[in-house]
Amino acid sequence: MSLQNQEIIPTNCLFSLKAVDFTINGKKILSDISIDLEPGVVTGIIGPSGAGKSTLLSLLNKLLSPTGGEIFFDGRNLSSFPSQELRKLVGMVQQRPHLFAGTIRYNLEYGPKIWQIDYSDEDLFKLMSKVALPADFLDREIDGLSGGEQQRVSFARSLANQPCVLLLDEPTSALDIISSEIIENTIKQLAKEGMKIIIVTHSLQQTQDLTEQLLFLKDGCFIEKTSTIDFFKKYDEEEIRTFFKSKTEGK
Ligand SMILES: Nc1ncnc2c1ncn2[C@@H]1O[C@H](COP(=O)(O)OP(=O)(O)OP(=O)(O)O)[C@@H](O)[C@H]1O
Ligand SMILES: [Mg+2]
Numbered sequence: 001m002s003l004q005n006q007e008i009i010p011t012n013c014l015f016s017l018k019a020v021d022f023t024i025n026g027k028k029i030l031s032d033i034s035i036d037l038e039p040g041v042v043t044g045i046i047g048p049s050g051a052g053k054s055t056l057l058s059l060l061n062k063l064l065s066p067t068g069g070e071i072f073f074d075g076r077n078l079s080s081f082p083s084q085e086l087r088k089l090v091g092m093v094q095q096r097p098h099l100f101a102g103t104i105r106y107n108l109e110y111g112p113k114i115w116q117i118d119y120s121d122e123d124l125f126k127l128m129s130k131v132a133l134p135a136d137f138l139d140r141e142i143d144g145l146s147g148g149e150q151q152r153v154s155f156a157r158s159l160a161n162q163p164c165v166l167l168l169d170e171p172t173s174a175l176d177i178i179s180s181e182i183i184e185n186t187i188k189q190l191a192k193e194g195m196k197i198i199i200v201t202h203s204l205q206q207t208q209d210l211t212e213q214l215l216f217l218k219d220g221c222f223i224e225k226t227s228t229i230d231f232f233k234k235y236d237e238e239e240i241r242t243f244f245k246s247k248t249e250g251k
Pocket of ligand 2: 053055095169
């Protein structure tokens with residue numbers, strides 16, 4: 001079915017999940033998730049390791065498809081949304097980046113070429129600075145990069161597509177404090193410019209500084225959706241510290 005013919009449900013939702021299940025190899029990873037995500041707020045997804053946070057993000061840009069239920073993006077059912085078009089609109093920085101073999105330049109130019117977006121060297125340097133990568137890295141091979149450098153290339157590659165939504169899966173998990181701060185400032189700036197952002201994080205500081213709304217997942221189930229302010233009002237300091245500490249254990 002083409003996009004033009006597809007049924008569009010009028011909505012104020014960025015993403016709307018209706019009774020979503022995801023099962024793989026007989027194991028239920030996500031169970032009966034129904035949530036509406038509004039546009040215009042930075043949403044954090046939090047929850048213990050193994051809760052299903054990465055799986056949920058992968059469903060939102062069709063790297064995976066639900067085994068039950070339905071997902072709508074801006075009122076359109078993802079099941080009939082062309083993947084390439086969706087991924088132009090919904091960029092994703094994966095927890096473990098999958099970059100293309102070749103140079104950083106090749107990775108950054110790949111998406112824009114598909115969409116006939118022209119990038120000058122200066123544009124590429126700007127992208128690199130947003131993710132704290134030195135300009136002279138542009139022609140370096142992906143193979144020789146550290147995990148943190150690859151994570152930043154993955155971020156820049158998503159930005160190069162000029163998406164309207166960014167899904168970030170622990171985008172600073174492999175970075176030192178200085179690089180993390182640069183990425184966090186970029187995230188804040190993007191949000192200010194109107195980018196819709198959904199970020200999975202285990203960081204208490206990022207949850208406080210970057211997000212306005214939180215989804216809490218546990219054992220593949222949706223536990224609660226709350227404003228970040230209410231979340232921090234609801235739990236006392238010790239509970240919150242234990243909450244975030246327990247999520248980073250074993251990582
Ligand atoms: N392909 C797969 N086959 C079997 N189990 C899987 C597969 N992919 C994910 N899982 C399991 O699904 C559960 C959720 O995984 P997921 O990566 O979504 O968790 P997460 O909340 O992102 O965890 P973390 O915080 O550690 O990144 C885990 O128990 C994981 O082992
Ligand atoms: Mg994960």
